[in-house]
Amino acid sequence: MYSLTVRRHAFIAHSLKREVFGPARDLHGITLIVDAEFQAPALDADNTVVEVVRASRILKDVLAEYHYKNLDENPALAGVPTTMEFLARRIHDGVAARAARRFSGRLKITLRESPETWASYEGDVAPRRKPRVKSA
Amino acid sequence: MYSLTVRRHAFIAHSLKREVFGPARDLHGITLIVDAEFQAPALDADNTVVEVVRASRILKDVLAEYHYKNLDENPALAGVPTTMEFLARRIHDGVAARAARRFSGRLKITLRESPETWASYEGDVAPRRKPRVKSA
Amino acid sequence: MYSLTVRRHAFIAHSLKREVFGPARDLHGITLIVDAEFQAPALDADNTVVEVVRASRILKDVLAEYHYKNLDENPALAGVPTTMEFLARRIHDGVAARAARRFSGRLKITLRESPETWASYEGDVAPRRKPRVKSA
Amino acid sequence: MYSLTVRRHAFIAHSLKREVFGPARDLHGITLIVDAEFQAPALDADNTVVEVVRASRILKDVLAEYHYKNLDENPALAGVPTTMEFLARRIHDGVAARAARRFSGRLKITLRESPETWASYEGDVAPRRKPRVKSA
Amino acid sequence: MYSLTVRRHAFIAHSLKREVFGPARDLHGITLIVDAEFQAPALDADNTVVEVVRASRILKDVLAEYHYKNLDENPALAGVPTTMEFLARRIHDGVAARAARRFSGRLKITLRESPETWASYEGDVAPRRKPRVKSA
Amino acid sequence: MYSLTVRRHAFIAHSLKREVFGPARDLHGITLIVDAEFQAPALDADNTVVEVVRASRILKDVLAEYHYKNLDENPALAGVPTTMEFLARRIHDGVAARAARRFSGRLKITLRESPETWASYEGDVAPRRKPRVKSA
Numbered sequence: 001m002y003s004l005t006v007r008r009h010a011f012i013a014h015s016l017k018r019e020v021f022g023p024a025r026d027l028h029g030i031t032l033i034v035d036a037e038f039q040a041p042a043l044d045a046d047n048t049v050v051e052v053v054r055a056s057r058i059l060k061d062v063l064a065e066y067h068y069k070n071l072d073e074n075p076a077l078a079g080v081p082t083t084m085e086f087l088a089r090r091i092h093d094g095v096a097a098r099a100a101r102r103f104s105g106r107l108k109i110t111l112r113e114s115p116e117t118w119a120s121y122e123g124d125v126a127p128r129r130k131p132r133v134k135s136a
Numbered sequence: 137m138y139s140l141t142v143r144r145h146a147f148i149a150h151s152l153k154r155e156v157f158g159p160a161r162d163l164h165g166i167t168l169i170v171d172a173e174f175q176a177p178a179l180d181a182d183n184t185v186v187e188v189v190r191a192s193r194i195l196k197d198v199l200a201e202y203h204y205k206n207l208d209e210n211p212a213l214a215g216v217p218t219t220m221e222f223l224a225r226r227i228h229d230g231v232a233a234r235a236a237r238r239f240s241g242r243l244k245i246t247l248r249e250s251p252e253t254w255a256s257y258e259g260d261v262a263p264r265r266k267p268r269v270k271s272a
Numbered sequence: 273m274y275s276l277t278v279r280r281h282a283f284i285a286h287s288l289k290r291e292v293f294g295p296a297r298d299l300h301g302i303t304l305i306v307d308a309e310f311q312a313p314a315l316d317a318d319n320t321v322v323e324v325v326r327a328s329r330i331l332k333d334v335l336a337e338y339h340y341k342n343l344d345e346n347p348a349l350a351g352v353p354t355t356m357e358f359l360a361r362r363i364h365d366g367v368a369a370r371a372a373r374r375f376s377g378r379l380k381i382t383l384r385e386s387p388e389t390w391a392s393y394e395g396d397v398a399p400r401r402k403p404r405v406k407s408a
Numbered sequence: 409m410y411s412l413t414v415r416r417h418a419f420i421a422h423s424l425k426r427e428v429f430g431p432a433r434d435l436h437g438i439t440l441i442v443d444a445e446f447q448a449p450a451l452d453a454d455n456t457v458v459e460v461v462r463a464s465r466i467l468k469d470v471l472a473e474y475h476y477k478n479l480d481e482n483p484a485l486a487g488v489p490t491t492m493e494f495l496a497r498r499i500h501d502g503v504a505a506r507a508a509r510r511f512s513g514r515l516k517i518t519l520r521e522s523p524e525t526w527a528s529y530e531g532d533v534a535p536r537r538k539p540r541v542k543s544a
Numbered sequence: 545m546y547s548l549t550v551r552r553h554a555f556i557a558h559s560l561k562r563e564v565f566g567p568a569r570d571l572h573g574i575t576l577i578v579d580a581e582f583q584a585p586a587l588d589a590d591n592t593v594v595e596v597v598r599a600s601r602i603l604k605d606v607l608a609e610y611h612y613k614n615l616d617e618n619p620a621l622a623g624v625p626t627t628m629e630f631l632a633r634r635i636h637d638g639v640a641a642r643a644a645r646r647f648s649g650r651l652k653i654t655l656r657e658s659p660e661t662w663a664s665y666e667g668d669v670a671p672r673r674k675p676r677v678k679s680a
Numbered sequence: 681m682y683s684l685t686v687r688r689h690a691f692i693a694h695s696l697k698r699e700v701f702g703p704a705r706d707l708h709g710i711t712l713i714v715d716a717e718f719q720a721p722a723l724d725a726d727n728t729v730v731e732v733v734r735a736s737r738i739l740k741d742v743l744a745e746y747h748y749k750n751l752d753e754n755p756a757l758a759g760v761p762t763t764m765e766f767l768a769r770r771i772h773d774g775v776a777a778r779a780a781r782r783f784s785g786r787l788k789i790t791l792r793e794s795p796e797t798w799a800s801y802e803g804d805v806a807p808r809r810k811p812r813v814k815s816a
Binding site for chain 4: 154156157158216217218219220221222224225251252253254255256257258259
Binding site: 562564565566624625626627628629630632633659660661662663664665666667 | 681682683684685686687688723726727728729731732733736
């Protein structure tokens with residue numbers, strides 16, 4: 001199995017308004033360091049899994065919905081705990097939808113919020129089926 | 137597949153008293169940088185794999201057996217080569233035993249002893265079966 | 273010259289409401305990775321510049337004003353561009369005020385907001401003079 | 409599953425002479441930071457997956473073909489786009505061939521060319537079957 | 545003293561054609577991770593040392609002479625050992641020349657070629673005097 | 681001012697037998713990640729501060745006294761709190777003594793014991809005067 005990974009970051013504000021999240025219930029912010037790992041069992045004719053610059057641009061496009069934003073003001077996320085796990089899945093589905101035209105395989109998104117904590121979601125990029133948008 | 141990872145460290149002394157380990161046969165020490173990665177196929181009602189603070193506390197509790205300790209003086213480890221691989225498995229089983237009450241899935245423990253060397257053990261956290269304590 | 277450095281982090285939200293800051297004018301957030309470096313020309317009787325655990329606790333106490341907070345709601349910061357440089361100075365003065373009882377020397381605070389950008393402020397910790405609170 | 413990883417680096421020059429690679433078509437160079445992860449379901453009698461020093465030496469020997477070299481002058485690579493994915497596979501096969509005498513399991517090679525981009529290849533180390541040399 | 549640092553990287557090929565450089569005499573390449581640290585005793589009216597985006601663009605412009613290039617083919621560098629120290633100075637002078645219109649203070653350029661080796665040059669950015677181009 | 685830095689690591693055991701050090705009073709161990717930064721105002725005829733391979737070898741030679749050792753058994757360190765600050769100074773003096781034959785300038789030694797704590801000592805390398813061995 002081959003993989004190619006690109007990294008970018010986004011500066012987001014949000015709050016996690018449930019008892020379980022303690023101090024994270026207040027509005028705060030994090031630097032999300034985001035890795036998008038494309039996995040495929042074989043290389044294409046140019047010996048790539050995906051072309052690096054194109055992969056990085058797709059990730060940038062998807063992160064534009066989050067970068068320099070307050071997620072609490074995003075209507076699509078109203079009432080949803082925007083945990084790292086949830087965001088990893090949502091970014092996964094966004095990257096998968098954009099990449100599916102030329103890439104088929106597995107995609108793993110990893111989000112780092114601090115040197116001590118990170119989360120990921122890994123799933124298929126299935127070119128024919130519409131990407132699942134709802135969180136599992 | 138989702139994952140949530142927390143990182144902590146421990147300062148340990150030990151020796152590896154077999155011919156194969158060369159200079160590591162003498163008593164020395166390492167900073168163990170320890171990652172505990174919890175993996176699950178779905179999120180709970182709060183959109184988490186495990187709650188971050190609880191995960192980090194479990195790892196801290198398990199590392200208390202090693203942190204600021206000389207492993208050569210631990211009777212439970214007498215005569216056992218305490219390699220990184222072995223310690224990864226032992227820490228895995230300790231974290232799994234503590235986490236099993238609320239978490240079921242896979243757990244991967246990674247130990248870094250230097251920027252150039254690390255080891256890991258990955259296995260199931262099975263809430264019903266007693267965690268296996270013996271090294272494979 | 274000796275130094276001892278401790279690192280902690282804080283999750284903050286803020287906005288920088290001036291034309292020059294472009295997209296950072298909108299409310300967003302960052303993970304501040306904060307290094308406090310204590311510098312002194314000689315060691316004390318225990319061979320330390322400052323005791324590590326105490327240094328780390330002082331930094332934690334000072335960061336409590338920022339961690340899990342929206343700086344836009346802090347009255348003391350109203351109308352002030354809370355750039356990394358400004359925050360480095362403000363955290364410097366907070367740590368200096370708390371450390372001055374037992375430490376005299378230089379203090380450098382470094383703030384990292386991403387793997388690509390960081391800022392610092394370095395100044396004296398003068399035990400007799402009151403720490404300067406106004407930004408230079 | 410257990411793993412043991414060693415890291416080394418190599419300084420290489422190369423060019424990627426196809427339209428799709430944009431500025432990388434010109435001769436340039438990269439620092440390849442190379443991780444070799446050996447994976448096995450059980451430990452040996454010394455509690456290791458592979459002995460660390462031996463693993464690191466094997467990786468060093470394999471990287472000698474690349475370190476301080478211009479890959480464009482290597483006849484074995486003539487006309488081949490020496491992408492990170494391709495090199496990960498080639499280094500994998502080199503390490504697998506050397507390690508197979510004493511190690512059987514999975515081997516994952518990861519190559520980092522910058523803090524923002526990396527690639528990997530993971531495959532079996534099959535002691536009896538000759539390692540596959542052709543790229544998939 | 546305040547500072548603001550930005551980081552970028554460049555992929556270069558070169559050779560160091562003197563006896564003392566051993567294997568580095570052959571054409572090879574490195575990933576240069578480049579930090580530009582701007583230092584000033586006071587902040588401007590926006591609480592910045594330099595504006596981050598502008599600083600990063602200046603560094604990008606200066607690195608364009610090196611990124612994806614073989615330094616051995618640059619006539620300006622003919623016969624010169626392009627060591628990290630030398631390149632740090634040359635990049636320093638390039639950044640200083642571009643930054644001097646709006647910035648006055650100290651500038652430190654650090655180049656990392658591997659996780660184990662780096663070099664730097666630090667000097668004044670003097671807005672009135674022409675930047676010195678010759679290596680010291 | 682120019683600088684050239686090399687990094688190595690050492691695995692040491694020790695204990696800090698004074699009240700102030702809390703749990704560190706027990707025998708434990710750390711991975712010391714050691715940076716030796718050589719600083720000079722000008723480059724030599726080969727455009728170097730010091731030759732990289734030589735610098736790294738000097739650091740390796742000096743660390744041999746610590747690597748894979750229990751510092752509590754070193755008679756030269758009997759009764760001395762072997763804090764990071766103290767070790768930074770001692771390693772500084774060892775490197776300075778060995779480097780002084782060909783290098784004159786400043787030398788800074790930085791020791792990292794964890795991702796959250798490090799210490800340094802910086803002083804002159806004076807070729808004529810004998811290096812000071814006693815801690816300040």
